Amino acid sequence: MSSTTDTMNVDSESPQTGLGSSNGASSADALMTSLAIAQQEYSLSNPQSLKAHDEACSDFPGGNTRTVLHASPFPITFRTGKGAELTSIDGKVYVDFLGEYTAGIYGHSNEKIASAVAEAMSKGWNYGGPNLYERELARKVTQRFSPSGIELVRFTNSGTESNTMALAAATAFTKRKKILVFKNGYHGGTLSFPDALSPINTNLPHDFVFAPYNDIEGTKSALSFLPQNTLAAIIVEGMQGSGGCIVGDPKFLQFLNTTAHQLGALFIMDEVMTSRLAYNGLSVSLGLKPDLITLGKWVGGGMTFGAFGGRKEIMSMFDPRKGILGHSGTFNNNVITMAAGCCGMDIYNEHEVKRLNALGDDLRRSIEKLLVEYGIRTFKKVSKVSSSATQENELECPFSGVVPNGKRVPSTQLQKNSMGVTGQGSMLNIHFYGPSENTLKALFWHHMLDYGIYMAQRGFIALNLELTAEHVSRFEESTREFIIRYEDALR
Amino acid sequence: MSSQDQLPNLTLSVQDHLQVQIDKFAEENPLSGEAIREASSAIPGGTTRAILLHTPFPPVFVGGKECFLKSVDGREYLDFVSEYCAGMFGHSHPRINEAIEGVLRAGHTLGGPTPKEGELAKAITKRFPSMDAIRFCNSGTEANTLALATALAYSQRKKILVFENGYHGGTLSFSRHNPLLLPHQFVYGRYNDRERTRVDIDVGAILIEPLQGAGGMVPSQNEFLKYLREEATRVGAVLIFDEVVSSRLYYGGMQEYYGVTPDMTTIGKHFGGGFSFGAFGGKKEIMSLYAPGAPRGLYHSGTWNNNVFTMTAGVVATDLLSRENIEKTNSLGDALRNGMQELVNSNEAARSLINFKGFGSVIGISFNGPSSVQLRDLFFFYLLNNGVYVGHRGFFALNLTHKQEHVDGVLDLFRAFLKRYMAE
Numbered sequence: 001m002s003s004t005t006d007t008m009n010v011d012s013e014s015p016q017t018g019l020g021s022s023n024g025a026s027s028a029d030a031l032m033t034s035l036a037i038a039q040q041e042y043s044l045s046n047p048q049s050l051k052a053h054d055e056a057c058s059d060f061p062g063g064n065t066r067t068v069l070h071a072s073p074f075p076i077t078f079r080t081g082k083g084a085e086l087t088s089i090d091g092k093v094y095v096d097f098l099g100e101y102t103a104g105i106y107g108h109s110n111e112k113i114a115s116a117v118a119e120a121m122s123k124g125w126n127y128g129g130p131n132l133y134e135r136e137l138a139r140k141v142t143q144r145f146s147p148s149g150i151e152l153v154r155f156t157n158s159g160t161e162s163n164t165m166a167l168a169a170a171t172a173f174t175k176r177k178k179i180l181v182f183k184n185g186y187h188g189g190t191l192s193f194p195d196a197l198s199p200i201n202t203n204l205p206h207d208f209v210f211a212p213y214n215d216i217e218g219t220k221s222a223l224s225f226l227p228q229n230t231l232a233a234i235i236v237e238g239m240q241g242s243g244g245c246i247v248g249d250p251k252f253l254q255f256l257n258t259t260a261h262q263l264g265a266l267f268i269m270d271e272v273m274t275s276r277l278a279y280n281g282l283s284v285s286l287g288l289k290p291d292l293i294t295l296g297k298w299v300g301g302g303m304t305f306g307a308f309g310g311r312k313e314i315m316s317m318f319d320p321r322k323g324i325l326g327h328s329g330t331f332n333n334n335v336i337t338m339a340a341g342c343c344g345m346d347i348y349n350e351h352e353v354k355r356l357n358a359l360g361d362d363l364r365r366s367i368e369k370l371l372v373e374y375g376i377r378t379f380k381k382v383s384k385v386s387s388s389a390t391q392e393n394e395l396e397c398p399f400s401g402v403v404p405n406g407k408r409v410p411s412t413q414l415q416k417n418s419m420g421v422t423g424q425g426s427m428l429n430i431h432f433y434g435p436s437e438n439t440l441k442a443l444f445w446h447h448m449l450d451y452g453i454y455m456a457q458r459g460f461i462a463l464n465l466e467l468t469a470e471h472v473s474r475f476e477e478s479t480r481e482f483i484i485r486y487e488d489a490l491r
Numbered sequence: 492m493s494s495q496d497q498l499p500n501l502t503l504s505v506q507d508h509l510q511v512q513i514d515k516f517a518e519e520n521p522l523s524g525e526a527i528r529e530a531s532s533a534i535p536g537g538t539t540r541a542i543l544l545h546t547p548f549p550p551v552f553v554g555g556k557e558c559f560l561k562s563v564d565g566r567e568y569l570d571f572v573s574e575y576c577a578g579m580f581g582h583s584h585p586r587i588n589e590a591i592e593g594v595l596r597a598g599h600t601l602g603g604p605t606p607k608e609g610e611l612a613k614a615i616t617k618r619f620p621s622m623d624a625i626r627f628c629n630s631g632t633e634a635n636t637l638a639l640a641t642a643l644a645y646s647q648r649k650k651i652l653v654f655e656n657g658y659h660g661g662t663l664s665f666s667r668h669n670p671l672l673l674p675h676q677f678v679y680g681r682y683n684d685r686e687r688t689r690v691d692i693d694v695g696a697i698l699i700e701p702l703q704g705a706g707g708m709v710p711s712q713n714e715f716l717k718y719l720r721e722e723a724t725r726v727g728a729v730l731i732f733d734e735v736v737s738s739r740l741y742y743g744g745m746q747e748y749y750g751v752t753p754d755m756t757t758i759g760k761h762f763g764g765g766f767s768f769g770a771f772g773g774k775k776e777i778m779s780l781y782a783p784g785a786p787r788g789l790y791h792s793g794t795w796n797n798n799v800f801t802m803t804a805g806v807v808a809t810d811l812l813s814r815e816n817i818e819k820t821n822s823l824g825d826a827l828r829n830g831m832q833e834l835v836n837s838n839e840a841a842r843s844l845i846n847f848k849g850f851g852s853v854i855g856i857s858f859n860g861p862s863s864v865q866l867r868d869l870f871f872f873y874l875l876n877n878g879v880y881v882g883h884r885g886f887f888a889l890n891l892t893h894k895q896e897h898v899d900g901v902l903d904l905f906r907a908f909l910k911r912y913m914a915e
Contacts, residue, residue: 081599126573187776336800
């Protein structure tokens, strides 16, 4: 039996900066040529998607209404989805390993959810008043996630709105302004903190303070600059999802929990993605006691959804009999989402939570084994006995997350290319490192598409309940083929 | 003159009359009360939308058909809330139902673009003079939040001019002290008041509803919007029209009606066909900040931005929102508003106590005097107890499923209300 947090990304080794010869400039050129060829083949074999993209450019900037869907040279446009499969408008069928960025846990055509939606609609919709579904979903959410801290909950229309409201609640509750966030963190379209965050961005105008993820010393340092009683909240993901499935170190997260409370600030766990990793939420499985938790994605049954909840004392601010905060929103309680969410939560029960996350762990480990088998990476020796259940050997890592002195080493500073995989349970991310990082990433994406597998161009993978062992084997084999093909560039 | 808290010809005060109606409602709708109470153990206040809550408790609905709603207590109501203007198509439109059945058959939560989003974008951008390009999000709140961020990024400034009583979403609500307000640098103008609305040279964005919805269904004056347009151009600010509500009133939005073209527009509600929706659009130079790979580029993602339910229902919606259908609904709204105004005009007491505002299919009703709040509630509960559901804060929103007979029914009821409480 494996621990759920057995792939730690806190690295005790220094980054690889030129051990052995680099793969060489000629290798970089060769890769770029391969990519150019791949992209050309892609354009030729997906003419309908190209056409759709070009047409979309007349009404959407760059043909795009959701930045993450952008792909070079253009994204694939889909016509239908069934079970775990997607069919593009070019008639190609793919096994879906993206899972709508974790929202699509039920696959594309779950019958129970379809029934729930159809039934809700048969009664009518857009009531303009309270309905019984919202009560039922709220009860399910609080019952399931109360061990992690949700005593009272409110629904929104997106994870972005949930995090927005959680932060608003925190500043109102503490009457303070500063919010500690983490580099490479993502809490929504208007709460996005990549390493290279441009000063001009669409983020909410809060007073953000930045700290490095998985780095207690670095975070202490960032906090040391704060005047007393100015910190309203610390908001963090238990695993940085959009940031590349960077698993949070439980000690780091516990440190944040304790520190927030010591400073009189709220501790907010963004479980929009991670709530799928453990039945009662990731927070309780890590021994955390957040004040507020945000949810989204799968909890709405595949419909538009978000939620924020937590301690009674805080959430009661939204009770008009007790508090002063008013949270409205035309679609917060729409019957379609409420009904689908109730259904979805029953589908994704304890058994399925275990099964899906075990499947993800298996996939991740088999990719690690492939990397070791082909000499791209080696297993790190585990020097001390861990108190948790038997840990698999971790991959020795050029870098991922943070290296000891708190600085992330930019990929371009590495002399050699490499490949890796991080993640936990049913969420994983394939990484490429080195001077040809972006080229390799794109090559992998095209390669997997050729093998009938759809995933994010940035390497993100989220499993869904319709995937079978055969699908997962196909993923492994396709990855093996890629490694074989580009062995020289990766070693 | 009648005493302050008494209506003419009545021995009880407004408050007492209100209590009668509230008690009647509570007595006749116990299941709604129970539902809210039970829900309160998981949701603060018992419903996840603050606007829906009022003393003693709101009716809780279990179904709807065309322009009628059914409550858990088995009561039927003629609906004039229309899901706070989002429900432009009634509660059971067959074309929307059909569209959703299609989505369920074809599959959803796809994780990539689909043809529907391009179709919806085209259908919307071609209607609004200001929209060269558009981006979808999940609510009016998100749309306005993003529009502001975009405008500030484009103008490279921080100051935002907004208006008292403006409502652009829960975190952008300006009717009273709002601890949830986004901490932007806001400066305030007064709606329809040039003298009290100054546009400083460092304003980066101006955000205004051409009709203040939550603020009472107050239409803007043409000259006021023209003034803002000139000023925005003069100082280089981005003028944003929040047409989340007002776009139901005219085919190309109120910007087409008034002939004033903003730099950006936000929409939401009805354009999602009843599914959660928001969008912001505008001039090419501004929107191109979002083109992937653009210099000074902006990012905006969102799992549900292009979800096939909303995209598909939205395409149906844009088709149903034809010029003709909008005009028809507006005419009915005018008939109702004018009809109620006439009844008020012929009643001396009512004349000094009741005002109407609005445009086309939306009507704002407001009450004057020291008991204005109780009067407002009395009106709400009297109608509710007689089977008509209107907005608690005092509005009617008509939709495509309303007919003349429904308007006539409300006028009869309104006549009865005046007779009962304001007869001479």
